[in-house]
Amino acid sequence: MDLTGIQNALKDGDINKVGELTKAALDEGTAVKTLLDALIGEMDKIGVRFRNNEIFIPEVMISAKAMHAGLNILEPFLSKSGIKPVAKIGVGTVKGDLHDIGKNLVAMMFRGAGFEVLDLGIDVPIEKFIDTAKNKEVNIIAMSTLLTTSMGVMKDVIEELKKTGLLDKVKTMVGGAPVTETYATSIGANGYARDASSAVDKARELLGLLKRQI
Ligand code: B12
Known part of the structure; x- marks a missing residue:
């Protein structure tokens, strides 16, 4: 076609x-x-x-x-590919930002790779990410932003997760056009990926999952 x-x-x-x-x-x-x-x-x-x-x-x-x-x-x-979820991920576009195309692609790629995805939506407040990490048994909190003005929210979420001791049980991933590996490292994120398919590889790496298991 x-x-x-x-x-x-x-x-x-x-x-x-x-x-x-x-x-x-x-x-x-x-x-x-x-x-x-x-x-x-x-x-x-x-x-x-x-x-x-x-x-x-x-x-x-x-x-x-x-x-x-x-x-x-x-x-x-x-x-279709996954029967039993290999891990659970909460993904959302951070507060102040209404862009969702990239976030939706990331969610789709994770679903395709057999992850259970909790889509938190757009304009997601810090508290919602914290509540998800605390109460929804996710292995990863993934945050997206397309706006430089909202990048700081990712840092706030990570700091709050650290404060509440939740970083012991969840990993964090960040992404979106203005986000770089250097920025991700500087705010203490566990992982960054520049596109949706490498996001899946990075998540597998963070969780110690072998590719063939998925
Ligand atoms: C579409 C679009 C819109 C649409 C959004 C529709 C929607 N439902 O999402 C509309 C028209 C509503 C819009 C509004 C605005 N927009 Co806009 N928009 C865009 C545009 C053209 C494309 C974005 C997009 O969808 N790209 C395609 C997707 C697939 O790419 P992506 O999101 O980057 O995602 C990929 C990766 O980044 C990565 N990824 C994404 N998230 C995550 C998360 C994780 C964890 C990981 C690992 C990876 C990852 O994987 C994805 C897939 O491979 C960009 C320009 C651009 N080229 O980026 C501007 C752009 C993002 N917008 C911009 C602006 C300024 C705005 C407005 C403020 C405009 C205004 N004056 O009102 C508003 C913002 C409103 C708000 N509060 O959010 C600026 C941002 C500038 C900046 N640096 O902050 C941009 C860059 C345009 C520009 N050059 O000026 N916008």
Whole structure:
């Protein structure tokens, strides 16, 4: 299947068409990963056009909705592989930040790798991360942000987890476009990854899970 149709529909923000074409491509046997890469690649381009002021928030918003339509179709296929969860992860976009595409991709990749995922949503307050670490038996707290203004919240969460002694039982991971390995280390995060699939590898590494177990 020619993926440019899906990519053009994403660019045009045609929600129904992205959903329909993604489904049709899957039915024709196109690999889930190929479709995911095509959608992410086009969303990246939309990001560049937004940055260059070639398009504005409403256009980006509608494309983001169309992106979700495609991701929703792919999700069950990515999630299929795991029967029994290998570990549990709580993932959310930190307080002040409403971006969720990257966070959703991270959640999807973890589900696909057999993890149980507790999606905490967007604009997640510090207390919610702490409550999740304390009461929901997660092995990892994963935080996402796309805004430099919200990066400090990740640090606050880690400090609060440290204060309450919860860092003994949960690992922390951070990510999102402005986050770097250096920043992650500086705030005491256990792990950082630049994209959703390396996030899964990093989580496995942190939990001492062998790849073949998953
Ligand atoms: C789409 C988008 C929006 C959409 C969001 C829709 C949605 N439902 O998410 C809308 C239009 C609503 C929006 C709003 C705003 N946005 Co905006 N947005 C973007 C845009 C174009 C793309 C982001 C995206 O989805 N990328 C695709 C995903 C797949 O990438 P990702 O999120 O980075 O995730 C990957 C990795 O980072 C990693 N990852 C992500 N999270 C995690 C977590 C962990 C634990 C790990 C390990 C890895 C990981 O894995 C992901 C997949 O591989 C970016 C530009 C850009 N190129 O990044 C601007 C951008 C992020 N936005 C920006 C801004 C300023 C805003 C607004 C403040 C604009 C405004 N003036 O109102 C508001 C913010 C409102 C708020 N409070 O949150 C700036 C941020 C600048 C900064 N450095 O702080 C950017 C960079 C644009 C720019 N250059 O100015 N935005």
